[in-house]
Amino acid sequence: NAGVTQTPKFRVLKTGQSMTLLCAQDMNHEYMYWYRQDPGMGLRLIHYSVGEGTTAKGEVPDGYNVSRLKKQNFLLGLESAAPSQTSVYFCASRFRLAGDTQYFGPGTRLTVL
């Protein structure tokens, strides 16, 4: 049982490049989330999914897209990276309702030059 995994762990992009971050969970969780963590800002929700084939916007969705084609995977895409997207990205999942623990992946550290 690997829990929540993220790939890659580190990435450096140039402005305008694109990339996809992959999140995978093996706990059969319905809900999955993408957060970004910036100094002094805490964790901010980018996008989330309440089930396979569904996605929704969080607090800071601009510049990102997501897809949940399979229940266990949640992909975060940056179509045209900007320096403002330099951050640490965390994926999380939880089984379903309030009261269930939300588990986090180890994070992806992204630098956009």
Next chain:
Amino acid sequence: SQELEQSPQSLIVQEGKNLTINCTSSKTLYGLYWYKQKYGEGLIFLMMLQKGGEEKSHEKITAKLDEKKQQSSLHITASQPSHAGIYLCGADTSARGSTLGRLYFGRGTQLTVWP
């Protein structure tokens, strides 16, 4: 919007001292989660509180949720260097049955424990 306030933002204590971190909300907390994060790593789940007045302990860490379910505290007894890291509180502010299931997070408390 920042719905959870954590205090203090940073804390430096000598090994062996006790300390408390607070997490306050303007809304009712239907679930309050404490996480610990070491630099460059993910968030490790510590404890979850749901009921007003509830208290849980694990090793030297005790978390409490007040009766009104709007404030939680994390208390570490006889701190050790291994306790160092960032502590974050996260909360459900929607009742059970919500289809959203997202957590709101405080900005974290940076704890340093010096020997």
